[in-house]
Amino acid sequence: MSVIPTKRPEKAPLVPDLAEPLPWLYKDDGLISWIGSTDHKQIGIMYMLTTLVFFLIGGLEALVMRLQLGAPDNHVVSPQAYDQLFTMHGTTMIFLVIMPMLIGFALYFVPLMIGANDIAYPRFNALGYWVFLFGGLLLYASFIGGGAPDAGWFAYAPLSSDFKFTSNLGMDYWGVGLLTTGVGTLGAAVNVLVTILTMRAPGMTMRRVPLFVWMTFINSILLLVAIPALNATIAMVLFDRLLHAHFFDAAAGGQPLLYQHAFWSFGHPEVYIMIFPAWGMISEIIPVFTRRPIFGYAAIAGASVAIVFLSAVVWGHHMFTAGMGHPLDVVFTISSMLIAIPTGIKVFNWTATTWGGTIQFTTPMLFVLAFLVQFTIGGVTGVMFAAFPVDWQMEDSYFVVAHFHYVLFGGTAFGLWAGTYYWFPKITGKMLSETIGKWHFWLAVVGFNLTFMVQHILGFLGMARRIETYPDLPYWHLLNLVSTVGSFVLAIAVLVFVWNIWVSLRHGEPAGNNPWHAWTLEWATTSPPGVHNFEQVPPIRGRRPLWDLSHPDNQDWQHGEGGKGI
C-alpha cells in the first residue's frame, strides 16, 4: 500500500515554476510572437481584442435592426436580412463576445490573483483560443457561404432543423461554428479550473482567494455542465438537417419540445455563465474604491454555489407557454423564484460594502454603481417571469428584450467596462483617461436606459420580439423611435470607449504597480507583469495580502480568518 502524503512538503517553492520559459510577446517581435504565444496574459489579451472586434460587429448588427424598427412599415432591410441580423446579433454577443471576453479576463487575472506564474496547461490554452477564433470565423463565413443563419440564436426546431423551413446553409454554419467555439470554451474552462485547484501560492487557501477567482471557478464548473448539453442539441439539429434523422420532426414521431428542453438545459446555466465573472469584477472593484473589505465574502461565495445548483433546474421557465403541463410549470416557478434569493444576497452585500466607506468616484466605480441599479432592475423583471401567468403575458414580447438587456448589457457589459477601466493599467502599464472615461460612462448610461427602458412599455403594449416591421398602433412608433435614438447614443459611447483605449495606449499616464492602492496579488507585480508573473509573492495570511503588507499593525488575519464576521 502506497503512502499518501497528507502534508505539503516542508519547503514548497514560493511560486510554482515552469521548467522552461514559454514564448512571450515582449521577448519576440512580430506576428509570430502572437501566433506562437502560450503566455496566459498574452492569450488573455488576444481573447479580449478578438471579442472587442466581435462586439463592434454585433453592435453594428443591432444598429441596423434599430434603424429598421425606427418607423412602422420601414424598409431599411428585407425580412430575410433582418432575420439573419437578429440571429447573428444574439449568437455573436453570447458566444463570441460575452462568454469569451469573460474567459479572457479569467485567463489573464486568475494566475496573477492566486500568485501563480502561469496557467496549468499553457499550450492547451493557446489551442483553445485558436479553436475559438476559428469557430467564430466559420460562423461569419456563412455570410459569403450562402447566407447567415436565420432561425434565431435559440434556433427552435423544427424551424432550424428542417431544410423545408431554413433552406440556406446558414444553420449548418451555425451548428458547426458553435460546436467549434464550444471546444475552445471547454478547454479554457478546464484550464482555469485546474489552475485554481492546483496552482495557488502557499497560503492562498480557497477561503482566501479573491471573489473574482471564486466566480471564475464556479463559472468554469457551470461551463463544463452546460456546454455539452448545447453540443448534444446542436448535434441533433445537424443530424436532422444533414442525415435526415427525425429527432424534432413531429410527423415522423419526433418531438419539437425535446429541442427546447435540451437547449434550455444549456441555455439557462448559460445566463449565469454570462454574469458570474462580471459579479466577480464588481466584488473586486467595490472594496478598492470604498476602501473597505467586501461585505460578506463567504455569503457572496456561498450564494454563488447555491446559484450553480439552482441554475441547473430552472430551464423550464423558458417554456411556460409551450404546454408542458401544470405540475412542471409549478416546479420551475418554485426553482426560478428560489434563485432570486442568492442573487439578491449578492446585490445586498455589494450595496452594504459602500456603507460607511469612503467612496471614490473613479470611472470603474461609476460603472459599478450603474451596474448595481441596472442589474437590480433586470433582476426584478426576471422574477416577474418566474410567476408563470405573468410569463404567459410577457414572454416573447419586447418586455423580455428589455429584461435581458438590463441583465446582460446593463449588468455584464457595464461590469466588463468597470473591469476594463480597473485592470487596463495592469495589462498595459498605462492609465485609461478618466476624462474620456466619464464621457463614456454618461453617454453609456443615457444611451442604454433610453434604448431599453421604453422597451418594457412596448412589451406591455403587445409588441412581439423578432419582428422586422409593425403596424402603426398607438405609441408604437414614438417608443420605437426613442429606442432607436438611444441605441445611437449608446453606439457613440462605445466609440468613445474605443477612442479612449487608442489614446491611452499612446499617451496614457504611466500606471505604476498599484495605481488604485488595491489589495489583491495582481497589484504586487509590475504593470504589465513580466513573463514570469512574480519575482516574489508577498506572504499570504489573509484575503488582502497587500493590505497586510502596508498595515503591519492591523493585518486582517489578526482578526481571524478574513477578519470578523462572515
Place this chain on the structure above:
Amino acid sequence: MLTHSVFNPVSPQALAISNLFIFIMIVSLVIVLIIVGVLAYTCTHFRYHPGQADPPQTFGLTKLEITWTVIPFVLLVIVFAATMKTVSISAPPDDNALAGRTPDMTIVAHQWWWEVRYASGVVTANEIHIPIGKRMLVALQSADVIHSLWVPQINGKTDSVPGQTNMVYMEADRAGSYESACVEYCGDGHSRMRALVIAQPLAQYQAWERQQLATPPAPTGLAAEGAKLYQQFGCQSCHAASIGPDLTHFGSRGTLAAATLTNTPAHLDEWLHDPQAVKPGANMPNFHLSTKETRMLAAYLESLK
C-alpha cells in the same frame, strides 16, 4: 397609453394576470427603490475627501445576512401564493376539466396565417369571432413550425406546437376588436402574421355564424368573370385545402394578409398583383395577372359575403 395593453384586460383570465403583474411590480419597485435609496445615501454621505484616512475595516454582519435572506424568502412565498391563485383563474384547462368536452374551435397555425375552424362547421382565417361572456375552449395546433398566439387584452400566449394540441380559454366581457399576433419567431413572415379577435354580443355572433354557414350569393357581372378566373387558375387547390386561407366568405372579413391590411379592393388588387411584395416569403405564387384580371378576381372575392 395603456388602452391596448395587458393592463386593460377584457377577460377574467387577463384581469387576474394583470392584477398579479401589478402586485409583483409594486413589490419589485420597492426593492429597486431600497437599493437606489441606499446607494444614493452612501454616495452622498460617504464620499471620499482628499487626504481622508481609510474607514474602519468591517467584514460583514451575520445578522444582516440572515435578514436579507429571510425577508426576500417571505416575499417570494407571498408572490408564489398570489401566483397560484392567479393560475386557478387564468390557467388553460387541465385534463379533468376537458373530460367529455370538445373544443369550441381549433386554431391551426400556418406559415404565416391562422386557420380557424369552429365546432359549428364555420371555417375562417385570421379573424377570430367570439360571443361576449362565453368562455370558448380553443385547441391550438400547428401545421409546420412552432407559432404562438397572443391576444394581450384577452389572455396570455400559448404556443402552437407541431404534433401537440394545447388548450386555452378565450373569453371577453366587452365587445371590441382586439389586436393579436404570432409571438414565436416562425420564419420570414413572422412580423406579418397577425390576427384579430372580434368579440360580439351573442345575437350578432349568431348572425355572423349563420352567414358563414350559408352559401354566398351567386356572383354577377364582373364578379362572375372573376369566378371563372378563380376556377381557371386553380385557386381552390390551395384555398380549399388549408394550404392557404379558406375564401368562402372572404368578403365578410375586415382584413387580409393575416390581418395586416384592411380588406379594400385596392389592397386586394395590390396583393393579387404580387403577393411577395406585400408579404415577403408568402406561399402564394405570383400569377402575373393583368390589371383587368385582378379587378375581376377582386370583384369576385369581395362579393363572397
